[in-house]
Amino acid sequence: MTDSDGEVRELTAADAKYFKPATEVLPPALCERLGLTLSEKGSAAQPPGSAGERLRKIR
Template identity: 50%
Template sequence: MKKPLIDANGEVRELEAEDLHMFKPAHEVLPQSLKKSLGVRGKQKSPVKKQISIRLSEDVLTAFKETGPGWQTRIDNALKDWLAEHHTS
């Protein structure tokens, strides 16, 4: 017989090794709103972006970060705009 995880007083008992099979990965059970607030990412939309390391001046970085979430995408868009204006084939 399985021991309940919570006793009559609402206290959670110490977990044992056999309890672990009852748990599911967080990405399967957390609501989407909580995943987003925790920064759990879903599959990347195409086209897939490449992760790199880049050095930016402090004022540029601060200005983009102050615009809120999505600042990295805005940097990407700013670079695309620059390429469209300056790139010559």
């Protein structure tokens, strides 16, 4: 992601709405190794203590 000057910028919450679940973009073997599984809605279910869970706690 770059700004109007072409410099790399920080990702924002607005950028996150365009993200795809990891299970849609990573190879199945890597998802398995990371402990990611598909939830009923088809999105990645984070394993307990995952990076996503820790980030939510920080904010």
